Amino acid sequence: MSLSFLQLVLVSGALQGFCLAVLLFTRPVNRLANRLLGAVMVLMSLQTILVSFDNREFFMRFPHLSHVGWLLPSLFGPLLFLFTQKLISERPRWQRTDWLHFAPFVLLLLYLMPYYLQSAEAKRAYLSDFAQSVQDDFGPVNSLLNVLHIVYISAAVYGLRRHERRVLNEYSEVQQLRLRWLQQFLSLVLVLLVSSVLIFYARKWNIPGLGGLYRYHYLGVIVLIYWIGYKALSQPVLFNQKPVGPATKQDKLLPVVPEPIADDLSTETAEKYKKSALPDELSDRYQARLLAYMDEEKPYRNQTLTIHELAEALNISRHHLSQVLNDRLGRNFYDFVNEYRVAEVKRLLTDPQYSHYTTLGIAEEAGFNSKATFNAVFKKMTGQTPSEYVGKAAKPV
Structure with missing residues (x-):
């Protein structure tokens, strides 16, 4: 053949x-999101691979692979949604309720089990009328799968939108990189999904032109795979960095500021102000x-x-530190930290x-x-690009 x-x-x-999957499965950190x-x-x-060999000759030789392509897509949406949730979660752990997202896969498996x-x-007797089997491929089962994809990708995008504000208030640069990467990733997935659905129904209803692109639209999937591979190599911190969240005793990176007893509230008073304005x-x-x-x-x-x-290093609750930043300094955490880095x-x-350092080397030293x-933040806060600032600083007065 x-x-x-x-x-x-x-x-x-x-x-x-x-x-790429092997690479992701073997990452020692951020394991749950990477494995998903x-x-x-x-x-x-x-x-x-199944789509690339979607012809009568292939399936007559390997009949047990027929209709497997109906089942696999039922996992795409749930896995992408769970991946998004675990990547943006403070404490990415597998929950018992996460198994509920695989209910569509189980139901479809039970439906297809007789076949x-x-x-x-x-x-082979069924596949001998290959035209009819192809028509079945565009039947109600795969139409429902399209709905499933739309629901789950929409839920992933919605969760990401809600996460954006929290990133500005709680995280520094690495999580910002992850946020942008995830935005780009879900945008690519959404483009692929919309094009796939349009081509699916064009093929189903024999619409000339667009319907003929079936199988070719999987080139978009290949682009997505290579794009993820490129990001894994060019920005490994996206996949290798530990999930950001509350520091554990083993994860403390900052020295703790000694805090005199007189400087703090009692436990009872601290609880009282936990969800209210600070005195x-x-x-x-x-x-x-x-x-x-x-x-x-x-x-x-x-x-x-x-x-x-930062809150742990200061012996201040995260909630109170956030109040100080927002109410007293008028900054979210991201802008507050980056102001110091630019300075x-x-x-x-x-x-x-x-x-002897390059400008980028100095930027990395600054955090x-x-x-x-770096370029975007520096331009936002100074009104100049780093190269423009360096050029002006180098001119004699």
Whole structure:
């Protein structure tokens, strides 16, 4: 059986997907989200191979693979949704309720089980009328799967939108990178989904032109696989960094500021103010402690700094620290930390000890993790690009 150019491209991309899945499965950190994405890569690769060989000759030789392409897509939506949820979660753990998302897969498996249990001869008899079997591929089962995809991808996008504001208030740069990557990823998935649904119904209703693109639209899946692979290599922090969240005893990255007993409230009083405005006196103390700590310890140089880690280092609850930032300083956590980083970049640019550093090297020393983020933040806060600022600073007065 000779392979067409399209089949070669699809199979090659699918093999790349399997390799990427192995990479994701073996990451030692951020395991749950990486493994869920790895499972998506495996399923997409298997489905791509089945679509690339979607012809009578192939299925007559391997009849037990027929209708497998009906079952695999029932896992796409749930896995993508769970991947999104675990990636943006503070404490990504598998919950018992997560198994409920696989109910469509179980129900469809039970529905298809009578066919799967048939003998090879019985399946070949059915496939002998291949035109009818192809027509069945565009029947109610796969129409319902399209609805399932739309529901789950929409839920993933909605969850991401809700997460965006929390990122600004609680996380520093790495989580911002993840947020942008996830936005791009879900946008690509959404484009693929919309095009797939349009081509599905165009083929179902024999609409000329668009219906002829069936199988070719899986080239988009290959693009998605290679794009994820590129991101894994160019920005490994997206996949290798520990999930951000409350620091554990083993994860403490910052020295703890000693806190005199007189500076804090009693446990009972702290609980009283946990969900209300801080008293002015305590808010003043927290603000002074925060600003002194930022100046003396320079925690913003930690590229993965989170509000949870900073609050723990200050012996202040995350809730109270967030109140100080928002109410007293008028900043979200992301902007507050990046203001210090930009100021540190300016200082280091004039420090002779760093004269041999590139601008990007200095940005990394100051706590920035990404060139794109550094350029955008620096331009937003100074009105100049880093290169423009360096050029003006170098001119003699």
